[in-house]
Amino acid sequence: MADLFDSLPSGGAPAPDPEPGSGGGHRPLADRLRPARLDDVIGQDHILGPDAPLGRMLDAGTLSSLILWGPPGVGKTTIARLLADATDLHFVQISAIFSGVADLRKVFDAARQRRRAGQGTLLFVDEIHRFNKAQQDGFLPLMEDGTILLVGATTENPSFELNKALLSRAQVLILNRLERADLERLMSRAEVEADRRLPLDPAARDRLVDMADGDGRALLNLVELCLSWDDETPVTPEALSVRLNRRAAAYDKTGDAHYNLISALHKSVRGSDPDAALYWFARMLEGGEEPRYLARRITRMAVEDIGLADPQAQRLCLDAWETYERLGSPEGELALAQALVYLALAPKSNATYVAYKAARKKARDSGSSSPPAHILNAPTSLMKEQGFGAGYSYDHDAEDGFSGQNYFPDGMPRPNFYLPVDRGHEREMRKRLEYFAKLRERRQATGSTDSS
Template identity: 75%
Template sequence: MDLFDSSSQAEEKAHRPLADRLRPQKLSEVIGQDHLLGPDGPLGAMLAAGSLGSLILWGPPGVGKTTIARLLADETDLEFVQISAIFSGVADLKKVFEAAKLRRRAGHGTLLFVDEIHRFNKAQQDSFLPHMEDGTILLVGATTENPSFALNAAVLSRAQVLVLERLEVDSMKLLATRAEEEMGRDLPLDPDARQQLMDMADGDGRAMLNLIEQVAAWKVDTPLTAEQMGKRLMRRATQYDKSGDQHYNLISALHKSIRGSDPDAAMYWFARMLEGGEDPRYLARRLTRMAVEDIALADPQAMTICLHAWEAYERLGSPEGELALAEAVAYLALAPKSNASYVAYKTARKLAKSTGSAPPPKHILNAPTSLMEDIGYGAGYQYDHDAEDGFSGQNYFPDGVERPDFYQPVERGFERDLKKRKDYFAKLRAKRQCG
């Protein structure tokens, strides 16, 4: 009987996925989230004080969100109940809440773990609120989406958001070592191939263990090189959601790298977005915006470069057309920068809004009828081409509006010349007005 039990247990273990066999049994075994679980981390402090509250665990796939939630239930002696927002509806939630109420009456608490909580709509998210407030459930939600955009403000106000990080190299190495110890053998990989395996996992511990399980099953006589392994394994797709947080993070990184005049960083983020499957037309549009917003008249050619690159992409398609966009990225990064036009535009809009319907001064209004001429339209207008230096210096703002100074060119690129022109006209204007 003992022999049968031992054989049965060994068979059961052999058929369990490696990721399940290596699932941590206590919080101290969780890899890569010391900033949360350490003594000075928020979870470590909560558990030490015995005051665990509702949580939203935000992080990429495969970093331990489900495991941490399960272990928190163990640590606090709460019943662990798990649901997924993908497969659960209102009826399922009602059953969960009713069971939690019965459990509470019996003196037992419930930790409700909601995977992909961002997929619940507003009404479904709101249904958690009364049960969180009266202590029926302790909610732990998991999401890969930015909670600021994906979750109701009411839920966020009652839960603390904790950010889980993708696993770094040291954490991946530790995970690989644990896997080899569990399997009782080393992976048949040379050092470069081993590193490539970790790169393929891209910070996802679950993906890493799945890859390790595949590699461990291979029958090879000598350790494989990176090239040999690459032929046997497909690289894991980059984490990228064209409508989610990664999309906005990467376009922000590209924009700021260009604004910071770093062509290498800009090219890297541009490539990252393309590798993630971003639409090159979206990138063409954003590059044109950067030319307008951050370079503007410091280099008037920048916008032309972007529009031509956009047109080249439309004519060539992928992948050749993407090279034209890459050239625009390099040009924008190295172009002189100025947001003077952008600042002037925003300030002018603000003044336009505050001055309401103030009319133009009458001397710059046309008088196509005798009535309009009789009431002063066009009276006193000075034709600039007939004035000295081709500049009359007249006022073109509404009467009673103090002359502002919206556009202030910088001493960079072509705007250096524009600044000289602006200062020149300012001196002439002062001269005309004094005269």
């Protein structure tokens, strides 16, 4: 991309906005760079490519109702608009935060009138998980008779937040957070649109991408701030952090750009720094963050980064969460702060997390391999004749409660997923693992299940 900007100035003000009367006043950069074609959408090829779900639907002319599930700033609204263009449907957008029953009734009546006139409607519902069960049920008849094609957007897990009846009539598509390369492409598009380079040195450009943390809209808002600067000398990462930290506080209160702060909080806990963890925790609360979101993320830290090195950590986080629910703000936030300090000073292990991911990969790669016959139940005579359960050793009958039998599919080399660290409680788990490994090796060598 460097050649593309050889002729662009590196300083001065960005290109002027259109004159009044030439199409409106100032338009935010994120709006000016909104893709005009589905092919221009960045970072979502897994759903938009020729062989991907939406690509196949559009090619076959059979677009169905959709639920777009993904984090903020990844293109949910843009994709919905472009789908309407691609299918010649009238686009209507509402937000579940600001719309009530009366608003829905008006939208539905207008869609029925369009249908009678031969025009279909693509109804885009932002934050659809905010609608209650009755409101969600209201979409069903119009989806079934073709009055509307519903495209809902949500940042929450649809399995938990949306009715089963609604989910059964729509396909859920997961949108990814934007990768670094995607954000860099977006930043380059912004520079072309502004007809100038960002006044940042290379390290500061990298820092800006980090601050966006996968959110394209957040990146463009930050880029627009940077383009307003008239520095002749490129801004350094340190100067960038100072400037954007001051500006980001108000921006964060909109609820669209918290990922950089939660990342700092999580990494401070992982890095065993309770003071830094408390600082980022306070920054998020001062920015208007929902404490329940923080309670959930703190509990996740216990599971992901502490694990079995301190089994008490997860329970303590859940207790702190419950305390917050009982006390509310601001008193309940102290319980969350106490949990945070405990996690920061607890022994750390992600051994279970790593083992879980490795086991999931092995499960995908190994296909439908059957369990070994000796651990299959045999409730019928036919199954017994087939050898189900034959040769099974009941572990409680072994003197030390351990038979050492194989529980993986026949022919599969025994994998070692769980590798506990030599810290905290996992030090004891490691000893037990090594003890059973030696017993297993001895039992399999001798074919015995007793301890002699």
